[in-house]
Amino acid sequence: MSWGRLKVKFQKNASLVIMVGIFLVLPFILPYRALATEVLIFALATVAFDLLLGYTGIMMFCQASFFGSGAYITGLLIHHFQPNIFFCIGTAIAGVALLALVFGYMGTLRIGSYCVLLTLAFNELIFFIAYQWKTLTGGSDGLRNIPRPSLEIPGLFKVSLLSETRFYFFALFFFILSFVLIRKITESPFGRILQGIRENETRAQAIGYNTQLFKIAAFVIGGSFMGLAGSLYSMFMNFVDINLVAFDTSGKIVMMELIGGMGTLFGPILGAAVVTLASDIANAYWERWFLILGVVFVAFVLFARGGVWGIIENLRDWVRVPRLKDE
């Protein structure tokens, strides 16, 4: 491989490399490690949501159902049985995929804004079930006694994940894997069809695609990764908070997505970082910092719909353009 080709490959993947680099040192530059894990897990959930909103154009409010259900499934498995960690994660993903299939099917029966409201109703339903079924979920008190499992492949090795740093890198492994997978999907023909549906669903149908099937697939894929994020979160907190399935969590992910930049995959990561860090730091100074977040959000809707990532890309182009002229 020549230097030229390597250089091109680097430039194409520059963002990815930089992102990985930042994440590798994040726990050491933020005020405390748990904050880095929080950013990481919500970044994963928002990137998954980006596949649905940013790439397929599906607006929904049941993100919390997927995220929270992933957390509950893993939490319950550990609480009762303490099986292998990969089994816990795998089952959560499978369970949430099934849920996403059901919600996706019903949500995509018709075109239009009714998916937004239907998913809102579904989310309320999941919250209600979690709240009422106290013997299973602990209700509003949440699910406790979830000791963190060890990273273990039976017969090969067993590593404790009790330290915050270790768990962070464990979660980072899944994040990078998921991110690259999702990016591959968006760059594939399947991904292009999703974007076509976002642009004009009727036209995509006219061409001959069964758009409903594609949208359901988007639901399942996006939902599964949100479930993965939730699964990691339950092990991170050793606790499942009922608010994880509440509407507020869905809203939080929507804000991260918009502030970060829809349809860019990197944007949501920035959005998750911005919202999480801002809330953590601002909270110590002013309880009503949420007001500022709301104002920022509205400002972005008005003037910066490409999100923070969009601003960065504009800056990058602005810096690049003079050089192009010389070539």
Added chain:
Amino acid sequence: MKKTLYSRRDFIKTTAIGGLGLAAGLGAVPKVARGAEKGPIAFLNLQPFSGAYADTGLDVSRGVRLAIEEFGGKVLGREIKLVERDATNPSDSLRRAKEAVEKEGCKFIQVGTSSAVALAVSEYGSKNDVIVGCHAGADSITGTACNKFTFRWAVPTYGAIREVVPRLIKELKVNTFYTITPEYVFGEDLLRNTKEVLKEQGKELVGNSYHALGEAEYSAIITKAMGAKADCVLFLNFGGDTVNSVKQAVNFGLKKISKLCIAWSGGQTEFIAMGTKILEDLWVGIQYHHAIDTPMNKRVVGDYYKKYGVMMPYVAASGYQQMMVMLNAIKRAGSTDLKKVIAAWEDYEYEALTGKEVYRKCDHQCIKPYYTCRGKTEAEKKAPDDFVGIIGYSKNFLACDKTGCTM
């Protein structure tokens, strides 16, 4: 040409990056700031500073600060560093606890009035060597979910009901009860205890109405309660729900049919929200009242009034008292070694706002009285915030072997 979605090369690449990162991280030695034996001692105060219970959080904080001030701002010759963080939901609270432990080497936490938050942080404390002082009322905190690191000042639902209900029966000669219960673990605890006490006393529960937590509309329940025509209607809810339900009940005219009683009152915040007219002749069960007749209480209430211009509310007293006990336990232990502090804290009787108190060893529950009060008429009030007067009090706690606590 068949292009696979994810080629083998890509997979190897990704796993390599991820694996490298994982190995780097697993090998990394976590740099945790350990509280040096000389520097300040950090105390984390996790209270709701935003959301519906923000006033509660502020009051607890005031109580805690007053205790620190009285203690002299130092313990064991080291400065007391108070870190206060907003704790409206368990996830954020846990993260804040992790932050305090990592950044400040914090080993002492006071956690607020939400049962979910208290239970979550209490468990965290037991797994991560942090002493947690709880201000919530759920029975399980010193019951089935108890642990060596958690202490709790407030009287749980068992003791609250066993003071209030027999008191009502004795003073008002009531025989039939109707209960209004929030559909919530805590509400269920209050109801269960009520049923037990009524059975013991040979009185009748003629009916119960559940309502959703945060309910704003009580007309159905009130109508049912009026139809039941019980001697006494017992409100087993708290906070905003109590304010709403009691106000609507009085507007419907329920006071003219039954005696009204709030079993678990949040104190001043609720009284101010309800107002004198509603509170008149209403019976209220409460953890603490500023008119408690002990020398220490008189002094502290006076100090609080000088500093903040209001009578000390129950949650502030809770913050003050438990912080005082925590600081004194550290002082008596002579070190911040948690085993020693716990040993010094347990089974030590001390002079408190309510008289003599002790945190018993078997479940780390504070043995203190619960109070029944009656709402004063406008004429009876001695000051604008003097809403209720104490009628009686008693200490009621489950025997150690009956709490379900195993430590």
Added chain:
Amino acid sequence: MYDVNILRPSSGILRTDERGRMTLNLVLIQIVNGLVLGMIYVLLAMGLSIVWGMMNIINFSHGLFFALGAYLAYTLFSVTGNFFMGMIFVPLGTAVIGMFLELTLLKRLYRLNILYQILMTFGLALIGRELIIILYGPVGKSFVPPDILSGTITLGTFFFPTYRIFLLFVSICITFGMWLFIEKTKYGSIIRAGTEDSEMVSALGINISRVFTLIFGLSMAIAGLSGVLAAPIRGVEPMMGEAILGICFAVVIIGGMGSFMGAIIGGVIVGLSQSLVTLIMPSASIIVIFLVMALILLLKPRGLLGIRD
């Protein structure tokens, strides 16, 4: 010493030895309660439906204006001691605020995907809620009905708070007034036409942009008014807007978006359902509404009387 047996003179019916009749009375009272609750929902749904139907905006800040109405009424009442003034001035206030927001913020987004309008109203709801908490505090405030309307009146064999009867009466009047406006006036016909096809209305030469602003203002006026009316029953607290928003959506969907009669039918059904389900299982009263909403979306997305999806 404490006499627990003082009864109101005319309340002899609530005797425990007539359990059957008592249960019937209870159900009847709940039906009336349900109608009262329903009428508040009707008012809210009318506003939401008009904006949704004509401007294609799913207004996530509708609940906020309900809360604003309640809080403004509280302030006005605290300052002037007059509740009825609130009924007139508060809707004007919320209308002005609504129109201002529409002109400065929402208008810019019309040419874009409706997603952004949803996000904008969502963000506004958040900001509004925080502002309320900053101005009024996070704890709810008490709001009792004005003295003339406090107390209870006896209807036949049971007594009922005067204020709720008043509310029922007033909201029916307003609904009727709205019906007259929409069915019988020129402006009303513009609304009806715009709900079916706003492009066509614009093509007919009517300044659709100005109509949109006025419609939005009208919608917020009704929302504010329902807040004023509901405050004495529910009190005022910062989350009241969010709490009622989901139900508003459900009412519009069940009744049928864009349909006036749909808003009435939907509101009454939801109000009755909430009241009656509360008798059986209180915590289920809200989720039942969402279940019905989901069912309607799946089976009959136009709603019971809707004219378009």
